[in-house]
């Protein structure tokens with residue numbers, strides 16, 4: 444996903460939490476920094492970020508068939524995945540709808556990702572989630588007022604070393620980036636067809652970016668003089684381009700585990716990638732690799748165009764919902 448899409452997802456997630464009305468102070472904390480979303484949500488892909496933070500390929504979970512020790516550990520049946528995801532996400536419906544492409548046999552096999560040290564998408568998301576909890580604990584007076592409960596030792600921590608609400612917002616946006624990336628099918632598929640410059644990945648992200656529109660580009664978002672409500676209005680106007688309607692309900696993180704949640708989401712995204720480019724034609728490694736360009740998959744016939752619409756909807760809807768869900772989970776750690 445490109446910068447404007449990441450920024451839009453973060454802003455739309457705040458609006459979703461606002462409409463749900465259950466994490467009022469979290470919304471209050473983030474809302475003054477809506478204009479900073481394009482920066483915060485884009486830092487992980489910025490090329491000049493320091494070691495461990497830069498470039499698309501630095502946070503991935505590229506899954507492939509697995510044969511080896513403890514194979515059973517790497518099998519996740521469709522029914523189990525659907526049960527885990529629950530009814531609020533769009534992915535279960537999508538997987539049901541394409542049962543003919545991914546058979547029970549496909550779901551019965553083991554699949555595994557093997558990211559390089561430091562690039563593991565679920566590790567990146569989990570570490571930031573924990574970090575964000577710590578930032579809220581160490582917040583300055585303004586942050587302390589927002590966060591439920593009381594931190595006993597906070598008076599002993601010098602105000603000048605405490606975390607400001609702007610810093611909290613920036614790090615929440617950064618976390619949103621990793622969550623959203625776990626919904627991007629190409630980040631979760633080890634085949635060459637999913638690489639950035641091989642005709643599908645970049646094009647799919649460009650397609651989403653076009654729908655999101657230039658307002659959410661940093662130059663426009665950071666410099667406009669609009670009020671929060673006007674920015675939300677612009678964000679909601681994008682819903683229709685993806686045929687989205689949100690229920691304004693954000694489920695709890697039932698797994699109570701950000702790491703596992705991201706792994707499961709990536710596993711779902713690998714299934715989406717395998718529906719987009721079915722493995723009987725586009726073989727997994729180490730078999731010979733065939734590319735699956737955007738035009739071939741999505742622009743040649745009505746079936747392809749319909750598939751694209753459904754992919755748009757499931758990826759973008761679930762990206763927003765999962766960002767809101769994990770942010771809400773972080774907030775739920777603080778109880779009065």
Ligand SMILES: [Zn+2]
Pocket residue numbers: 487488498499502620624
């Ligand atoms: Zn990224």
